[in-house]
Amino acid sequence: MVELRYHFHVRSGSYSRDEQGTHFATPLAALREGIETAGALIKDDFVSLSDGAEWVMTITDAAGLALFELQFVSRIRPAAAHNRGCANDRL
Numbered sequence: 001m002v003e004l005r006y007h008f009h010v011r012s013g014s015y016s017r018d019e020q021g022t023h024f025a026t027p028l029a030a031l032r033e034g035i036e037t038a039g040a041l042i043k044d045d046f047v048s049l050s051d052g053a054e055w056v057m058t059i060t061d062a063a064g065l066a067l068f069e070l071q072f073v074s075r076i077r078p079a080a081a082h083n084r085g086c087a088n089d090r091l
Contacts, residue, residue: 005062006030008037012045012055021062031068034059038070 003023010016024030038057045055052075059068 001025006033006067007060007062007064008034009058009060010041010056011058012053027061027067030059034068034070038072042072 003025004027005021005023006027007018007021009018022030022033024033034057038055041057042055053073055072057070058066059070060066
């Protein structure tokens with residue numbers, strides 16, 4: 001089985017382009033890795049996810065064709081800010 005190269009580009013305020021890429025047997029294997037990686041990255045950087053902040057990972061093939069896009073948008077609702085003492089600009 002031929003493994004293909006997939007790239008994981010991240011936009012979260014700034015843009016991080018994956019120039020090297022990683023080999024996976026199928027697009028779904030690349031998606032699974034993308035979901036796991038996105039979760040870890042968001043968890044490590046949650047403080048920068050202020051109200052309305054958007055975090056996006058685009059998974060492309062070697063030719064640059066976008067195959068998947070994972071989006072995370074934070075929304076702080078008024079009840080959280082009021083009842084939990086959270087400011088709307090940070091958690």
